[in-house]
Amino acid sequence: MTGEVTPGEVAPEGDHADGKHASHAARTHVVTHLPGDGVGPEVTDVARACVDAVAARHDFHIDWRSCPLGGRHYLQTGEVLPDATLEELRKSDAILLGAVGTPEVPPGVLERGLLLRLRSELDLYVNLRPSKLRAGVAAAVGKHELSDLDFVIVRENTEGLYAGAGGSVHRGTEFEVATEESLNTWAGVRRCVRYASRLAASRSGRLTLVHKTNVLTHAGDLWFRIAREVAAEDGVELSYAHVDAACLWMVDDPKRFDVIVTDNLFGDIISDLGAALTGGLGYAPSGNLNPDRTGPSIFEPVHGSAPDIAGLGLANPAGAVLSAGLMLSHLGEEAAAADLDAAVSAVLAAGAPASTALWREQLLAELGVAR
Numbered sequence: 242m243t244g245e246v247t248p249g250e251v252a253p254e255g256d257h258a259d260g261k262h263a264s265h266a267a268r269t270h271v272v273t274h275l276p277g278d279g280v281g282p283e284v285t286d287v288a289r290a291c292v293d294a295v296a297a298r299h300d301f302h303i304d305w306r307s308c309p310l311g312g313r314h315y316l317q318t319g320e321v322l323p324d325a326t327l328e329e330l331r332k333s334d335a336i337l338l339g340a341v342g343t344p345e346v347p348p349g350v351l352e353r354g355l356l357l358r359l360r361s362e363l364d365l366y367v368n369l370r371p372s373k374l375r376a377g378v379a380a381a382v383g384k385h386e387l388s389d390l391d392f393v394i395v396r397e398n399t400e401g402l403y404a405g406a407g408g409s410v411h412r413g414t415e416f417e418v419a420t421e422e423s424l425n426t427w428a429g430v431r432r433c434v435r436y437a438s439r440l441a442a443s444r445s446g447r448l449t450l451v452h453k454t455n456v457l458t459h460a461g462d463l464w465f466r467i468a469r470e471v472a473a474e475d476g477v478e479l480s481y482a483h484v485d486a487a488c489l490w491m492v493d494d495p496k497r498f499d500v501i502v503t504d505n506l507f508g509d510i511i512s513d514l515g516a517a518l519t520g521g522l523g524y525a526p527s528g529n530l531n532p533d534r535t536g537p538s539i540f541e542p543v544h545g546s547a548p549d550i551a552g553l554g555l556a557n558p559a560g561a562v563l564s565a566g567l568m569l570s571h572l573g574e575e576a577a578a579a580d581l582d583a584a585v586s587a588v589l590a591a592g593a594p595a596s597t598a599l600w601r602e603q604l605l606a607e608l609g610v611a612r
């Protein structure tokens with residue numbers, strides 16, 4: 242083992258790179274760190290330090306691997322997601338992703354070629370996006386109690402308008418036509434709704450379908466019938482909101498919602514609104530889940546690479562730390578996940594830190610790591 246990273250390779254780190262065998266922990270999870278671009282490396286470094294801190298407390302060990310994919314890597318090598326790297330990624334138990342994107346890379350190259358391809362290849366059919374108001378954040382709407390705003394969006398993550406169906410003809414002429422088609426399969430919708438319904442059963446027992454069934458009558462009908470059937474089978478109470486009304490209620494009366502299930506595009510849009518309501522994109526975590534566990538799930542903050550503040554030490558790592566919490570929960574480390582969530586809440590309640598370094602220091606202090 243040379244420890245040298247060749248382009249696009251998923252490489253072992255730490256103990257393995259050194260040929261040492263330092264850990265005597267009860268459990269080991271293999272996690273690939275894909276820091277990406279911009280603020281991605283800064284925020285996921287903090288998340289990693291927090292994960293290692295809770296791992297030590299709860300007697301497990303993370304065997305970290307690293308993978309250099311992203312905008313910078315693409316500009317240097319021309320590689321977006323080589324097949325060999327994808328095969329390596331499949332061997333991890335989970336992937337912690339920072340953010341990808343640099344201004345020099347044209348739109349769509351990394352979004353379609355890396356992020357959406359990973360979601361599809363790894364069958365990450367649920368995008369789990371919790372929105373929880375915590376004490377100490379600058380909430381966008383002053384009137385809500387903390388308990389009023391604590392919902393989870395379950396976004397379908399491999400179909401709909403993001404499936405890539407469509408095309409264009411006569412490009413660059415006055416006859417140009419461009420289409421994007423929304424694909425909704427019975428099995429694809431059903432498995433996503435099933436996940437949401439079981440999540441609702443484990444929380445309040447309330448599930449809301451968000452769609453636009455009055456206009457998108459074909460897909461809407463499919464989603465509605467499936468949601469009714471699945472909710473009845475799981476014994477959860479189903480309500481329905483059109484997506485436009487759902488935006489209004491998320492701002493005006495968010496306690497209507499506990500678990501929301503929705504299609505890919507609506508979920509993308511309303512989860513940014515959920516983030517804005519709970520402190521901003523910097524606080525929003527996400528899990529791209531393969532609930533069947535036929536491959537690793539990917540955990541990433543909802544914010545992007547934020548090139549304007551990259552390298553300034555100003556990035557808020559809370560979304561990355563909370564995403565790492567979702568990852569630990571998915572890996573079965575519930576107590577450690579709860580520690581991360583509580584640490585973020587405690588740091589916030591004391592007044593949001595002004596720099597990435599202060600966040601790191603205060604989070605690690607909360608997690609009992611002396612510095």
Ligand code: IPM
Pocket residue numbers: 352353356357509543
């Ligand atoms: C997100 C992002 C992505 C999405 C883009 C970058 C492909 O907006 O994770 O919400 O649309 O899912």
Ligand code: MN
Pocket residue numbers: 509510513
């Ligand atoms: Mn988005």
